[in-house]
Amino acid sequence: MQKTAKPKKTARAADSVEKVYDAVKELAVEYRFKPGERVNEVELATRLSVSRTPVREALNRLARDGFMSFVPNRGFYARDITPEGVQELYELRAAIERAAFRLACQRGTDAEIAETIAIWQNNSNLGPTTDWAKVAEADEAFHIAIVMLSKNGRMLNALEGVNSLIRFFRRIDLESNRRRGGTYDEHAAIIECLRRRDGDAGGELIERHITLSSAHAVEVTKEGLARIFFGRPD
Amino acid sequence: MQKTAKPKKTARAADSVEKVYDAVKELAVEYRFKPGERVNEVELATRLSVSRTPVREALNRLARDGFMSFVPNRGFYARDITPEGVQELYELRAAIERAAFRLACQRGTDAEIAETIAIWQNNSNLGPTTDWAKVAEADEAFHIAIVMLSKNGRMLNALEGVNSLIRFFRRIDLESNRRRGGTYDEHAAIIECLRRRDGDAGGELIERHITLSSAHAVEVTKEGLARIFFGRPD
DNA sequence: CAAATGTAATGTGTATACAGTAATGGATTG
């Protein structure tokens, strides 16, 4: 289905909001805004070559997503970074994934479960790599795949929101975790429960698996702060 | 700290967004928009005596809250109403509250737990009433109070979002539930677990307590639809 | 008469203007 050479595609700048939302969300996910920094609307608008109107609409969305806070007459501020905040996010993630796993064991079809296992087996064959971004991406996909089996779109949506909020820390966490090993085995055990459809056991494993990560919250945010303020071109 | 009589309080119309957000959210919570209905921005703006700009900002927020969906070049549509959607929300609520209860048992101080119990005892003394809105409000407050003990602001925030999305159904659910009795006893059992700080048992009770509600999702949405389309002045 | 086409009316998308509020920096005063 090619785009049949329609030259009338001068097209208005519509969809600016979506573009701005995606772009600014990306900046926020990667902490290109310093924690607590005030976001200047005109600067952002000129940088993205749009007016303030779509920028403000996007910022309003991002505020509800948890990436911005908003103070009337002062504007939008980038999210903070604190160990407590990170731990809270991991705890929420654990709560969602635990429940979703139990539902997945009830509702996933045999075919879906088999497919999920197959995907995991492929992705875990990354071999020894130092591309932690890829590792984190695969890890996130693994957990998302399980939650999809729960057939609960609301949980999936909530988890995706949490995931984008912790993505920055998850990379750091996985690096140090992988050094300590264990992640692979934990996933393997979870997969085995899924195969047996043992929702209770697997749910507990997932919860512990995630809670282990949350226990590093302090170190992870320390390392995160360092990267935000020192470790990049900017 | 009184507001020292500053007559210069002609004040600009600022804060329109907050006002519009609250007003439209209220409308959405109560399903004053018919399910799936397209929301007309100019009509809403004139009704609230503001321009389209703050209206759109508020609608963008509400979209992220789950009250609106958005289709580029077509605008905002009110959420629709389906049994599956309601059940998903109840499942998410159960997931959050179960995990939060366990944390509450670990983190709540003796004083906080005692206070929570006291508040519940007061509120359960409503006696025989037919003001289901009040009953639902007390129920929501009871569950919120427990989650507050978890000291996890993110979970609290997520739960509040879910609560506002299901408030309409919760009232209906409680009516039929109360007729069947049981709600009081279930809360009492949960409270007892909290007093003993038995997070595992109480968590399971909460989950079952909520899951029981979710099982009525179909009937509840049927009744809800009837009320939306027939049962009110409009 | 049904389907297709053109056109008017309705409504969204974004830029811009202007009013009002907070932030800044220098002058003034103790």
Place this chain on the structure above:
DNA sequence: CAATCCATTACTGTATACACATTACATTTG
């Protein structure tokens, strides 16, 4: 020299204007 005050600057909040997209409806066509 420090604190306060005032003027200036920078930025936010909302209304409005206009371009574009969609929808509804009447007209034409097979």
